[in-house]
Amino acid sequence: MIVGVPKESFPGERRVAMVPAVIPSLTKAGLELVIEAGAGADSGFPDAEYAAKGAKLVADRAAVFAAADIVAQVLCYGSNDKTGKADLPLYKKGQILIGFLRPLGDVTTVEDIARAGVTSFSIELMPRTTRAQSMDALSSMATLCGYKAVLISADLLPRMLPMLTTAAGTITPARVLVIGAGVAGLQAIATSRRLGAVTSAYDVRPAAKEQVESLGGRFVELPIEAKDAQDARGYARAQDESFYQKQRELLGRAIAESEVVITAAVVPGRKSPVLVTKEMVAKMAPGSVIVDLAAERGGNCELTQPGEKIVVNGVTIVGWFNLASSVPYHASQLYARNISSFLTHLVKEGKVQLNLEDEITRETLVTRDGEIVHSRVREFFKLPALAPVK
Ligand SMILES: NC(=O)c1ccc[n+]([C@@H]2O[C@H](COP(=O)([O-])OP(=O)(O)OC[C@H]3O[C@@H](n4cnc5c(N)ncnc54)[C@H](O)[C@@H]3O)[C@@H](O)[C@H]2O)c1
Secondary structure, eight states: OEEEEOOOOSTTOOOOSOOGGGHHHHHHTTOEEEEETTTTGGGTOOHHHHHHTTOEEESOHHHHHHHOSEEEEEEOBTTBTTTGGGGGGGOOTTOEEEEEOOTTSOHHHHHHHHHTTOEEEEGGGOOOSTTTGGGOHHHHHHHHHHHHHHHHHHHHSSSOSSOEEETTEEEOOOEEEEEOOSHHHHHHHHHHHHTTOEEEEEOSSTTHHHHHHHTTOEEOOOSOOOTTOBOTTSOBOOOOHHHHHHHHHHHHHHHHTOSEEEEOOOOTTSOOOOOBOHHHHHTSOTTOEEEETTGGGTOSBTTOOTTOEEEETTEEEEOOOOGGGGSHHHHHHHHHHHHHHHHHHHEETTEEOOOTTSHHHHHHEEEETTEEOOHHHHHHTTOOOOOOOO
């Protein structure tokens, strides 16, 4: 079986879906690699390193799709709404596509992929189970986003993060507040602590308290309780507007006392809850920084301009997307390992096993034989249920 890896085509994307070090484990599993020339150039993996591990380099993107039984990408058509559509004519019937597909984004792109006859797997639908942990690319990328959010804040802040005692006096440490202590938020807490900032965090899930404290953060306790804060998959459940209203009132003080606020509170498949209002921003000291990691889903801060950095009343608000791509070497390394684990799970004795009894395969499979086959994706787009496969 041939795994094809095209160069990422989303403007500014620097990651690549496969790195040379991971190739030997795939070769051992009977897979051959065809890589588009220059695919790893922006992430620090030259063509020669792929060739040295036995991959075949081809100059032309179309040739990668033509040769591949399985195409592995980071941003496939679906999650790449700028240039992804150009891949559509390159797909072959029966070909397997693996990557970020944004399956709950635009139904027409998912339908296009289905109509092309491609068997597609969406890496963002990976179940959050111990068995699937090595394939969980969302967590890998979130880790990098949390880390980078702190570095961006430190860079934009007109102060240092750590406490420092010098002959010229003492510098007090910056106060960093992280809202949403999931994978990205926890990494932000860890990074902020390493840089010496006084770090606190808040999350609706009660289980987050212990995780925050184990990283040396202070958990901000609010006297409100979310109803069924966590679903069976470990994700936060959406709350009603009165809950968010109360939450904003109570969080106001913690926000006003912080020089850096990193927001990473998302609810899967929904617009992000607004937790930082413009009134709260107005109470922050000039020079403060907000990095809104939920910007792509509308943002946790009312003033966030998705994709932009703005300054309001002296407070810098960053709503940049895709921070993982700004750490492309390690983002690609982690992603390639996630993809490689998934490939070795899927391919047994040189053949792709579409075993729908298997949770990992069933939960990530989005299209097959011309249809959208994922029940949750069908429900989300209000498509009629499919007859069970005999
Ligand atoms: N394989 C596994 O078992 C596995 C893999 C990844 C993550 N997880 C766990 O799943 C949980 C969520 O992780 P994630 O980073 O993917 O989550 P996420 O990106 O979906 O959300 C980020 C965080 O925002 C929080 N949040 C949502 N609404 C909020 C609000 N109104 N106020 C404050 N916080 C709010 C969520 O509770 C979550 O912790 C974590 O406990 C994580 O450790 C488990």
